[in-house]
Amino acid sequence: MNTVHILWTLSTGVYVQPHNIESLVERNATFARTMFNGNQGLRPKLSALIITCLDPRLDPVYVLGTQPGDVAVIRNVGGRVTPDVLRQLALLDAMTPSAGAQPAADPFAIVVMQHDDCGITRMGSRPEELGAYLGLSAPEIDMGSISNPPNTLSHDVSALRKWSSQFGTRYLVTGVLFDVETGLIRKASPEEDA
Numbered sequence: 202m203n204t205v206h207i208l209w210t211l212s213t214g215v216y217v218q219p220h221n222i223e224s225l226v227e228r229n230a231t232f233a234r235t236m237f238n239g240n241q242g243l244r245p246k247l248s249a250l251i252i253t254c255l256d257p258r259l260d261p262v263y264v265l266g267t268q269p270g271d272v273a274v275i276r277n278v279g280g281r282v283t284p285d286v287l288r289q290l291a292l293l294d295a296m297t298p299s300a301g302a303q304p305a306a307d308p309f310a311i312v313v314m315q316h317d318d319c320g321i322t323r324m325g326s327r328p329e330e331l332g333a334y335l336g337l338s339a340p341e342i343d344m345g346s347i348s349n350p351p352n353t354l355s356h357d358v359s360a361l362r363k364w365s366s367q368f369g370t371r372y373l374v375t376g377v378l379f380d381v382e383t384g385l386i387r388k389a390s391p392e393e394d395a
């Protein structure tokens with residue numbers, strides 16, 4: 202049987218089957234044959250970029266119902282706005298005009314999607330590694346805040362808005378929280394979504 206379960210079971214975290222690259226190649230052939238459009242431009246059709254966690258429970262393709270070419274996605278541990286993410290955004294901002302894409306009249310949306318029960322909250326005993334990831338020294342890390350999804354999201358949305366302010370109104374930054382039990386997202390509270 203060529204079925205692949207790359208991911209682990211959601212309830213237990215137990216890895217269920219080894220990777221099977223041949224099955225992935227077959228799945229890709231089906232995708233190329235049935236879904237792929239080779240005439241897409243560089244700019245996402247929905248003029249949006251999603252920054253989210255690599256947790257398999259919140260694959261943005263399914264959570265947000267996107268189609269190929271709709272959005273750009275950056276995924277990392279926690280869906281955090283790390284120094285590396287800001288460097289990537291700067292590169293993306295610089296490369297888009299050179300790729301021939303015309304800046305749209307409407308703002309480009311950047312959506313930070315984080316979630317509850319995130320694995321990053323289990324890193325409290327490893328502040329040095331967490332600090333290196335987040336660009337903070339170990340004493341600067343507030344684990345109480347990191348384990349509180351709304352607080353973390355508010356922090357990252359603020360950081361991203363501060364970064365994007367250098368570009369005027371080019372970017373519109375929004376934060377949403379994904380509920381791992383219901384599958385629903387909700388926007389950050391109104392005061393955080395100013």
Ligand SMILES: [Zn+2]
Pocket residue numbers: 254255256278279280316318319320321
């Ligand atoms: Zn996560």
